[in-house]
Amino acid sequence: MKTARGFFKPLAIGAPAPWRELPARVERMIHFVPPHLEKVRAKVGEIAPTVDVILANLEDAIPADAKGAALAGTIALSREVDFAALGVGLWVRINCLNSPWHLDEVATLVEKAGDRIDVIMVPKVEGPWDIFYIDQLLASLEAKHGVTRPILLHAILETAEGVMNVEQIAGASPRMQGISLGPADLAASRAMKTTRVGGGHPGYRVIEDPHADGSPRVSVQQDLWHYTFAKMVDACAAHGIKPFYGPFGAIDDPVACEQQFRNAFLMGCAGAWSLHPSQIAIAKQVFSPDPTEVAFAKRILEAMPDGSGVAMIDGKMQDDATWKQAKVMVDCARQIAAKDAEYAALYGF
Numbered sequence: 001m002k003t004a005r006g007f008f009k010p011l012a013i014g015a016p017a018p019w020r021e022l023p024a025r026v027e028r029m030i031h032f033v034p035p036h037l038e039k040v041r042a043k044v045g046e047i048a049p050t051v052d053v054i055l056a057n058l059e060d061a062i063p064a065d066a067k068g069a070a071l072a073g074t075i076a077l078s079r080e081v082d083f084a085a086l087g088v089g090l091w092v093r094i095n096c097l098n099s100p101w102h103l104d105e106v107a108t109l110v111e112k113a114g115d116r117i118d119v120i121m122v123p124k125v126e127g128p129w130d131i132f133y134i135d136q137l138l139a140s141l142e143a144k145h146g147v148t149r150p151i152l153l154h155a156i157l158e159t160a161e162g163v164m165n166v167e168q169i170a171g172a173s174p175r176m177q178g179i180s181l182g183p184a185d186l187a188a189s190r191a192m193k194t195t196r197v198g199g200g201h202p203g204y205r206v207i208e209d210p211h212a213d214g215s216p217r218v219s220v221q222q223d224l225w226h227y228t229f230a231k232m233v234d235a236c237a238a239h240g241i242k243p244f245y246g247p248f249g250a251i252d253d254p255v256a257c258e259q260q261f262r263n264a265f266l267m268g269c270a271g272a273w274s275l276h277p278s279q280i281a282i283a284k285q286v287f288s289p290d291p292t293e294v295a296f297a298k299r300i301l302e303a304m305p306d307g308s309g310v311a312m313i314d315g316k317m318q319d320d321a322t323w324k325q326a327k328v329m330v331d332c333a334r335q336i337a338a339k340d341a342e343y344a345a346l347y348g349f
């Protein structure tokens with residue numbers, strides 16, 4: 001690992017100084033776009049004002065013979081829409097580091113759109129060495145092409161080895177912006193016997209003991225992802241970066257999508273991926289704190305102006321710890337309100 005002093009030094013002569021704090025950005029939904037499809041790309045200008053992040057996807061779901069077209073489409077997209085003016089992030093998911101495509105992708109992206117791309121999402125990150133590699137590569141390319149703002153990195157947690165090393169991944173570079181759970185690849189990596197992209201499974205349950213009278217036993221579906229989530233959220237929080245839920249593949253089941261997103265939100269995630277336009281509104285609603293909760297959190301902050309002591313509000317004890325929770329909630333709401341007039345009104349900011 002780098003020394004403390006070395007951690008924030010640029011990795012190449014002429015590369016921009018690494019971020020010391022993550023830029024404050026609202027990232028409730030990362031909306032995936034297949035950039036090789038002109039028809040879909042043409043709609044991005046219309047969709048962009050309704051999302052926090054547009055992600056041009058170059059990896060899975062893009063056919064092998066369309067990888068070049070997807071890269072060209074990404075560069076075109078970065079020029080066709082002024083994402084910065086809209087306050088919308090532009091992210092790109094590159095192909096994985098053991099693929100034949102990632103090197104040309106990173107080189108082209110930095111050369112042709114280095115000052116417009118906010119975050120590069122790296123799939124199937126196995127350990128900190130993957131981040132060290134891409135960190136160095138980006139620094140060299142940024143220096144070469146005069147990019148003045150470092151491109152951030154987002155890792156997808158989607159292999160058993162990656163889960164094992166998630167803490168080191170989260171702290172591998174000041175470029176680390178966050179980590180998403182990739183449940184489909186992770187399921188395959190673990191040899192889980194499922195065919196879904198995220199969500200629960202009706203077979204994964206706990207069941208009550210047999211009744212003496214032989215009456216039916218209640219069983220309840222459990223969360224397949226809880227362990228991984230908790231590990232990922234703690235690793236991200238400890239390193240000051242953001243955890244995200246990834247994809248929910250059942251586009252036809254908005255109720256389960258909302259539940260999956262809500263579980264992630266309550267566990268500390270900042271956002272989730274939207275794969276289809278119908279998932280944008282779900283993510284927006286779930287990852288914007290409930291106005292009633294925000295109003296209650298504001299009351300806690302008002303009751304304890306210096307954040308210490310004890311207070312009773314509506315029969316509930318408040319102290320320094322609930323004050324901190326309230327502050328998380330109000331800070332999140334304030335950040336959203338600064339971007340989103342609809343929520344500014346709902347929160348009363």
Ligand SMILES: CC(C)(COP(=O)(O)OP(=O)(O)OC[C@H]1O[C@@H](n2cnc3c(N)ncnc32)[C@H](O)[C@@H]1OP(=O)(O)O)[C@@H](O)C(=O)NCCC(=O)NCCSC(=O)C[C@H](O)C(=O)O
Pocket residue numbers: 031032033034039040043047057060061156158181182183184185186197198246247251274275276277
């Ligand atoms: C999933 C889809 C293939 C569905 O597309 P389609 O069959 O066209 O859906 P609809 O007919 O309902 O579409 C209605 C209209 O909306 C447009 N559309 C669809 N998706 C998008 C989108 N993402 N962005 C913008 N516009 C979109 C359609 O073109 C229709 O338009 P019109 O004909 O004019 O009415 C499709 O949604 C899709 O490709 N989504 C992205 C899929 C993707 O990125 N998958 C990879 C991420 S998940 C993953 O990689 C797993 C993860 O890594 C892990 O391991 O867990």
Ligand SMILES: [Mg+2]
Pocket residue numbers: 060123158182184185
């Ligand atoms: Mg994947």
